[in-house]
Every structure is written in structure tokens, then in C-alpha cells.
Amino acid sequence: MQQKSEQTNMKDGKMYPIEIKNLSVTYRTEPALWNIDLNFPEGKMIAIVGPNGAGKSTLIKAVMGLVPITAGKVSIYGKSYSKQRSKVAYVPQRGSVDWDFPTDALDVVEMGLYGKLGWLRRPNSNTKKKARECLEKVGLGDYADRQIGQLSGGQQQRVFVARSLAQDPEIYLMDEPLNGVDAVTEDTILSILENLRKEGKTIVMVHHDLQTVDKYFDWVVLLNRNLIASGPIKEVFTKENLDTAYQEKYRVSFR
Numbered sequence: 001m002q003q004k005s006e007q008t009n010m011k012d013g014k015m016y017p018i019e020i021k022n023l024s025v026t027y028r029t030e031p032a033l034w035n036i037d038l039n040f041p042e043g044k045m046i047a048i049v050g051p052n053g054a055g056k057s058t059l060i061k062a063v064m065g066l067v068p069i070t071a072g073k074v075s076i077y078g079k080s081y082s083k084q085r086s087k088v089a090y091v092p093q094r095g096s097v098d099w100d101f102p103t104d105a106l107d108v109v110e111m112g113l114y115g116k117l118g119w120l121r122r123p124n125s126n127t128k129k130k131a132r133e134c135l136e137k138v139g140l141g142d143y144a145d146r147q148i149g150q151l152s153g154g155q156q157q158r159v160f161v162a163r164s165l166a167q168d169p170e171i172y173l174m175d176e177p178l179n180g181v182d183a184v185t186e187d188t189i190l191s192i193l194e195n196l197r198k199e200g201k202t203i204v205m206v207h208h209d210l211q212t213v214d215k216y217f218d219w220v221v222l223l224n225r226n227l228i229a230s231g232p233i234k235e236v237f238t239k240e241n242l243d244t245a246y247q248e249k250y251r252v253s254f255r
């Protein structure tokens with residue numbers, strides 16, 4: 001019998017951006033994630049798909065140690081998240097953010113840079129400049145001084161994307177950034193992500209719209225507490241797998 005290797009998985013001599021081994025997360029009694037084994041490939045647009053309560057947000061949070069892991073292990077390029085946090089940026093689900101917080105758009109973006117400042121923790125003209133550039137990239141150059149609570153939902157989402165860009169990470173973890181946003185925001189975010197992918201960055205996005213999965217993504221992770229399937233869209237985004245994930249017949253047009 002072959003012994004299971006304890007070594008870090010590698011592909012062509014390179015480490016995976018994210019490696020998840022036997023991960024389980026239990027908040028109270030019921031597990032939200034059960035025994036997930038998963039490697040995320042580098043330089044791909046990856047969708048995490050599954051019904052409400054499937055553990056999609058939990059999976060993203062577990063990668064960053066934001067929820068207690070009951071069992072298993074997560075590695076970022078072969079090391080713990082705490083050693084690699086500068087390589088990872090997170091765009092939280094919009095509903096989970098307190099928009100009454102009294103801060104303007106530029107501040108939100110600049111805060112993304114604090115982790116990079118090292119011992120000299122005070123923001124300076126460089127961080128302001130960088131933050132402004134990132135706001136311009138998401139089409140919000142004129143909104144720098146606007147209180148975030150006064151921005152539209154789509155604009156708020158773009159501010160958080162700008163914040164992640166300012167961090168200049170290798171891996172973007174995004175929780176439903178396209179949910180309920182206007183068309184301008186969707187197009188802006190998608191074209192930014194397309195450029196990031198061309199630069200070899202890895203984008204992991206919780207995505208709710210099954211109709212656009214094969215259009216936007218290279219790779220899909222189907223989740224429903226258990227891992228249903230993970231792989232290239234063509235191999236994995238099948239009716240059978242969707243039926244298993246959603247426990248019902250799901251209408252999606254397949255190419």
C-alpha cells in the first residue's frame with residue numbers, strides 16, 4: 001500500500017498558492033465544512049460555487065484563519081497564512097461590513113497598505129498616492145473624500161477592490177464581489193481581474209450566478225459542506241455535479 005505523502009503538494013516544481021488538507025470547520029455542533037482536500041492552481045480565475053450555507057464564506061475565512069479550524073491544515077505557497085499574509089488580499093462579503101463607520105474612500109484603500117508599511121507605521125504621501133492610483137483604477141478617482149456610507153453598493157464594492165489592489169498581493173480572495181452590483185461595477189471589476197490573471201495572480205471568488213461561471217472563470221470549486229468537485233470548468237461544471245451540490249435539478253445552459 002502506498003503511504004500518503006506528508007510533503008507539500010507541488011506542481012511542476014512550484015508550490016500551490018493555496019493548499020487545503022482535510023479541513024473541517026464546526027461553529028457549534030454541525031460542521032460547516034467537512035474534510036475538504038483542495039489545491040488552488042496559480043494564475044487562474046477560480047469560482048467557489050454552492051447553495052446558501054454551503055460553507056463558501058467559511059472556506060475563504062478559514063484560509064485566512066478568521067474562523068477556528070476544527071481539523072486539517074491550510075498552506076499559502078507552502079507556509080502558514082501568518083507567514084504569508086502580505087501575499088493575500090481579502091474582499092469581504094458586502095453585507096458583513098459596517099458602512100456607518102466614519103471614514104472616506106481614500107482611508108479605506110490606504111488601510112489596505114498598513115500591513116506593508118513595516119515599522120514605520122504612519123501613512124505618508126507615498127501611501128496616499130498609491131491609494132489614489134488604486135481608486136482611479138476602479139473608476140473612483142473623484143470619490144476619494146466621500147464617506148463610504150454615502151457611496152452606492154457598487155461603488156463601495158469597488159472601494160474594497162481598490163483596497164485589495166493597493167496591497168499588491170499574489171492571491172485575491174473575494175466573497176461575492178459581483179452580488180447586487182451595477183453593470184459598470186461588474187465590468188470594471190472583471191476587467192481588473194482579467195489583467196491581474198494575465199500578470200499571473202490567483203483569484204478565488206465566491207460566485208452566486210451559475211449562468212456566468214463558464215464565461216468568467218477557468219476553474220470551479222463546487223461545495224456543499226463537502227467538496228463535490230474541483231477542477232477546470234469543462235471537466236467539473238457538469239449537470240451531475242451541480243445536481244449533487246444543490247441537491248436538486250438546476251437549470252443552466254451548457255455550451
Ligand code: ADP
Pocket residue numbers: 027028032050051052053054055056057058059
Ligand atoms: P455560504 O457562504 O456558503 O452561504 P457560510 O460559510 O456563510 O455559507 O455558512 C456555512 C454554515 O455555517 C451556515 O449554516 C451558517 O449558518 C453557519 N455559520 C456561518 N458563520 C457562522 C458563525 N460565525 N457562527 C455560527 N454559525 C455560522
Ligand code: MG
Pocket residue numbers: 056057058093175206
Ligand atoms: Mg457566504
